[in-house]
Structure formats: C-alpha cells, structure tokens
Amino acid sequence: MLEAVAKLASEYNLPCQVSLEEFMACAVGGCAGCVVEVKTEQGPMMKRVCVDGPVFNAEQVF
Ligand code: FES
Helix, strand or coil, X not given: CHHHHHHHHHHCCCCCEEECXXXXXXXXXXXXXXXXXXXXXXXXXXXXXXXXCCEEEHHHHC
C-alpha cells in the first residue's frame, strides 16, 4: 500500500513520506536486523528502520 501511495504522489508531483515497518530484534540500532535499502545522492545505502527511520522520503525507498 505504501508503494502505491508513493507512486500516486509521484504522479501528482507531491512530496511523500512513508513510515516503514520491519522485523526488529534489538530496536536500538545494534543488530542491523531491520535494514532497508535507501537511495541517496552517494548511491544506495542500507539504513536501519529502528534508528534511522521509521519515516523515510518515499522517493528514497521505492
Ligand atoms: S532492530 Fe536491531 S538494528 Fe534495528
């Protein structure tokens, strides 16, 4: 559903942020069990949903 909302926002040129859910083991940034790939200016990076998110710009995630 988040991907569909992000796509719709992109079609209408609207800013969009998404709040991701991911399985978490520690929830404090220590285990890297919740990483997602995020597009950045430096290229793709892995971000931890528990400490770097959970809110990301939609165009970075999808
Ligand atoms: S749950 Fe362990 S780093 Fe996010």
